[in-house]
Amino acid sequence: MTATLEAPETKAGAIPSFEVTLRVRRYNPESEHGEESFWDEYTVTAHGTDRVLDALHKIKWEHDGSLTFRRSCAHGVCGSDAMRINGRNRLACKTLLKDVNPDKPITVEPIKGLPVVKDLVVDMEPFFASYREIMPFLITNGNEPTKERIQSPEDRARFDDTTKCILCAACTSSCPVFWTDGQYFGPAAIVNAHRFIFDSRDEGAQQRLEILNDKEGVWRCRTTFNCTEACPRGIEVTKAIQEVKRAMITRAF
Amino acid sequence: MAYGTSAVAKVDAPRSPYVRRRTTRGNYELYSWVFMRASGVVLIVLIFGHLFVNLMVGEGVHAIDFGFVAGKWANPLWQVWDLLMLWLAMIHGTNGVRTIINDYAQKDLTRGVLKSLLYLAFVIVVVLGTLVIFTFDPCPVNAPEHLIASFCPAR
Ligand code: HEM
Ligand code: SF4
Ligand code: FES
Numbered sequence: 001m002t003a004t005l006e007a008p009e010t011k012a013g014a015i016p017s018f019e020v021t022l023r024v025r026r027y028n029p030e031s032e033h034g035e036e037s038f039w040d041e042y043t044v045t046a047h048g049t050d051r052v053l054d055a056l057h058k059i060k061w062e063h064d065g066s067l068t069f070r071r072s073c074a075h076g077v078c079g080s081d082a083m084r085i086n087g088r089n090r091l092a093c094k095t096l097l098k099d100v101n102p103d104k105p106i107t108v109e110p111i112k113g114l115p116v117v118k119d120l121v122v123d124m125e126p127f128f129a130s131y132r133e134i135m136p137f138l139i140t141n142g143n144e145p146t147k148e149r150i151q152s153p154e155d156r157a158r159f160d161d162t163t164k165c166i167l168c169a170a171c172t173s174s175c176p177v178f179w180t181d182g183q184y185f186g187p188a189a190i191v192n193a194h195r196f197i198f199d200s201r202d203e204g205a206q207q208r209l210e211i212l213n214d215k216e217g218v219w220r221c222r223t224t225f226n227c228t229e230a231c232p233r234g235i236e237v238t239k240a241i242q243e244v245k246r247a248m249i250t251r252a253f
Numbered sequence: 254m255a256y257g258t259s260a261v262a263k264v265d266a267p268r269s270p271y272v273r274r275r276t277t278r279g280n281y282e283l284y285s286w287v288f289m290r291a292s293g294v295v296l297i298v299l300i301f302g303h304l305f306v307n308l309m310v311g312e313g314v315h316a317i318d319f320g321f322v323a324g325k326w327a328n329p330l331w332q333v334w335d336l337l338m339l340w341l342a343m344i345h346g347t348n349g350v351r352t353i354i355n356d357y358a359q360k361d362l363t364r365g366v367l368k369s370l371l372y373l374a375f376v377i378v379v380v381l382g383t384l385v386i387f388t389f390d391p392c393p394v395n396a397p398e399h400l401i402a403s404f405c406p407a408r
Contacts, residue, residue, distance in 0.1 A: 176356070180357060180358070213280065219285070245286070
């Protein structure tokens, strides 16, 4: 006996579709709204396999070409499309619509604490400025080895978690301390400093600890765990910050 | 549109100039962070010891009156205990509120005003408290009779 479809009228491979409404926070100083931001609602047809990014694409391609957002890889690698979805920072390309309750309108806003350029696009420069300040490159002394710099698997494992960062700014822009005045270095800068501070091949740890010992450095962290919750790479951000704090304390005493 | 400058348009309240200011580097925030934890541990002992002795031992809360407090401050142990509690709680609390002001004040002026008020309150409470603990005399000589406690020799 051959297998038969239970409902022969649906085409093979067809995925059930549903209507979903997105409430997008928009901002366009060149429009009639001027400096005011405003909400736009769009209802699109989506499938169970669609992500928030697919819905945004559908809006931009079929409904309103003026909607502006960043994305590049669309697969959670480049870190371009962090946004505030239903009040939480996520990557639009890694968030399935069905996981954020598509029965109600899904709110989509730019990440907080960074100046908005247009719609969901923010100016990432302040974020990258503090990233550059912690010197995210290998610092060594002495002669260059003629071969690669050898590292044991254990030494590599020490900072494995923080190598996963894609600089999406989801963590930094989820931090209430960063929201206030943007002076705090932010979790992402500390995560990327951690990646070198605990790298056995690197010799710049003291300089990086000195930089993060700043008034606006790790000591502004209030351990709210927003960053750990926001990180789309599952990095234990708060833990990394605590490890940097501990390194500073053992250095000072 | 120029990125990274104040020319960039904003949705929220303007945040220009949007560059992290260079600040002095020292161990001040590190010591402050460690102090919060160290003083917290000591405060657990001091506060719960204080509550236990005042509210649970003997007649408990019903025993507290002018004479009870006067009796405690006649003992150097409780003088030191209360002094330590006053200073640690005030430095700890003031430093905690300083952190909160740093976290929430968006303008330097607001921040400055709030911190000035905070430090003023700190000085008043600590000076007054210390003065009371050390100069407290339950039976002042030359005081009007109706103000003198019943257990004083002048009565
Ligand atoms: C029972 C003993 C106490 C312990 C164990 C304790 C512990 C702590 C610790 C560890 C912090 C730092 C939190 C952080 O850095 O995020 C803190 C903050 C703070 N403490 Fe205490 N504390 C105690 C008593 C007090 C008292 C008596 C006061 C008031 C006079 C006080 C007022 C504050 C304030 C205002 C903060 C700042 C809150 C914040 O940073 O979110 N604490 N406390
Ligand atoms: S630590 Fe996580 S949330 Fe923060 S920038 Fe890196 S990938 Fe994004
Ligand atoms: S578009 Fe690259 S991470 Fe989402």
